[in-house]
Each structure stands twice: as C-alpha cells, then as structure tokens.
Amino acid sequence: xPSIILYGYAQEEASLLQENLETLLETDIEILSACGMENAxxxxxxxxxxxxxxxxxxxxxxxxxxxxxxxxxxxxxNFPAGVSRPIFCGLTPDNVKWRFGYLLxxxxxxxxxxxxxxxx
Numbered sequence: 731x732p733s734i735i736l737y738g739y740a741q742e743e744a745s746l747l748q749e750n751l752e753t754l755l756e757t758d759i760e761i762l763s764a765c766g767m768e769n770a771x772x773x774x775x776x777x778x779x780x781x782x783x784x785x786x787x788x789x790x791x792x793x794x795x796x797x798x799x800x801x802x803x804x805x806x807x808n809f810p811a812g813v814s815r816p817i818f819c820g821l822t823p824d825n826v827k828w829r830f831g832y833l834l835x836x837x838x839x840x841x842x843x844x845x846x847x848x849x850x
Contacts, residue, residue: 732755733759733761733762733776734793734797735775735776735830736764736784736791736793737787737791738787738788738789738791738814738816739763739784743786743813743814746810747792747813750813755801755804762775762776763781763782764780770829772826790815792817792818792819793833794821797820805818819833
C-alpha cells in the first residue's frame with residue numbers, strides 16, 4: 731500500500747488530504763506523521779509508522795513512499811483544493827538515511843533557491 735509521510739499538517743487537514751488522495755488515486759493510502767520526529771531517520775519513521783501526532787506548521791512536506799511515477803504525477807498535478815500545498819519529496823537511497831530534520835532543512839533550502847530563481 732502506498733504511504734506518505736506528512737509534516738506540518740494538523741490532524742483535520744491530514745485526514746482531508748488522505749481522503750482526497752485515496753479518491754484521486756483509487757487506492758488506500760497510509761498517512762505517517764513526522765511531526766515531532768525530526769531526530770529520527772526517514773527509515774525509522776517508515777519502520778515506526780507513527781500516525782498519532784499532527785500539528786500545523788507553515789512549512790509543509792509530503793514524502794512519497796511506494797508510489798508509482800504515474801501516481802506521483804497525478805498527485806502533484808491534481809493536488810486537492812482546500813488543502814495546503816506542500817513541498818513534495820521522493821525517497822532516494824541517500825535521503826532515506828537522513829535525520830528527518832536534516833531532510834526538512836535540505837528541502838527548505840531547495841525551496842528558497844527555487845523561489846529566488848522564479849523571481850528572477
């Protein structure tokens with residue numbers, strides 16, 4: 731079953747996102763919360779499968795786990811209205827070993843660079 735790691739979403743918005751993506755992709759999707767898991771590695775989060783703690787944060791991230799390329803594209807291009815759009819992330823052999831807090835820093839830096847290029 732495909733899963734997503736979420737960071738920065740309150741419980742209500744995470745549930746709405748899950749419902750919308752399950753409808754869009756016509757499959758069950760497990761939601762894992764990385765809120766409060768910044769010191770755990772991505773691999774540990776996947777192993778622990780945390781789904782209890784959700785809190786809102788202005789910086790939102792969605793990490794795809796076991797998604798086909800077509801499902802990733804469909805999610806990115808048809809992201810549900812009414813749900814805050816995150817920074818999307820796919821797993822790589824490298825970033826799956828990183829502490830989640832380090833991954834957040836890396837994604838935020840990439841986002842800032844992208845924003846700067848977009849403005850120029």
